[in-house]
Amino acid sequence: MREKPFAYSLPLGAGKPSVWDNHIMRRLSSMKGQYLDQMVYETMLSSEDTLLYEVYEIKRPEAAGELLQGISIIHPGKVGDEYFMTKGHFHQVLDTGEVYYCLSGQGMIVMETPEGEAEVLEFRPGQVVYVLPRWAHRTVNTSLADDLVFYFAYPANAGHDYGTIEQKGFRKLVVERDGRPTVIDNPRWKQA
Numbered sequence: 001m002r003e004k005p006f007a008y009s010l011p012l013g014a015g016k017p018s019v020w021d022n023h024i025m026r027r028l029s030s031m032k033g034q035y036l037d038q039m040v041y042e043t044m045l046s047s048e049d050t051l052l053y054e055v056y057e058i059k060r061p062e063a064a065g066e067l068l069q070g071i072s073i074i075h076p077g078k079v080g081d082e083y084f085m086t087k088g089h090f091h092q093v094l095d096t097g098e099v100y101y102c103l104s105g106q107g108m109i110v111m112e113t114p115e116g117e118a119e120v121l122e123f124r125p126g127q128v129v130y131v132l133p134r135w136a137h138r139t140v141n142t143s144l145a146d147d148l149v150f151y152f153a154y155p156a157n158a159g160h161d162y163g164t165i166e167q168k169g170f171r172k173l174v175v176e177r178d179g180r181p182t183v184i185d186n187p188r189w190k191q192a
């Protein structure tokens with residue numbers, strides 16, 4: 001691990017950072033139960049375990065005061081009417097925020113609190129979204145042609161709670177309606 005201040009570059013546009021330590025790949029099979037149209041999901045999965053998104057992470061100690069950084073790349077595509085998207089999570093240490101900076105593509109960030117507030121923000125190159133502490137977050141690629149590429153930074157001791165979203169889903173979904181990304185209430189959202 002790097003022990004002195006360091007610099008690296010992020011391409012403005014699609015591409016990887018100049019340094020990274022972990023390359024995480026998430027495929028369709030890791031999204032079980034998350035897409036509304038489960039029949040289409042199962043059919044797609046039976047023919048191919050498609051790569052949905054990739055994360056290039058720069059490793060830091062998981063200690064308070066450190067920041068974890070990297071870039072995520074969400075590939076274009078849909079499952080039924082829903083666009084390719086990240087699993088989404090709360091941070092395990094709920095009181096930790098996150099900064100997202102869009103480098104390329106177009107998307108939306110779906111967020112919600114445990115108390116039921118919800119917010120969906122558009123995400124375009126050059127835009128920063130600040131995810132407040134306590135807000136779960138999922139990123140959606142609303143282009144069917146291009147990757148959505150963004151930089152992130154968050155406290156290295158935050159950890160991830162994926163289970164809550166896996167069980168309940170997000171309250172809001174982003175679907176294609178008349179060729180346009182549209183935010184709808186999740187009809188399958190479950191109260192705890």
Ligand code: S6P
Pocket residue numbers: 026055072086087088089098137138139152154
């Ligand atoms: C981590 C941060 C991002 C996501 C990445 C993939 O706190 O929010 O690095 O990890 O965009 O999303 P997910 O929901 O699969 O971790």
Ligand code: ZN
Pocket residue numbers: 089091098137154
């Ligand atoms: Zn996060």
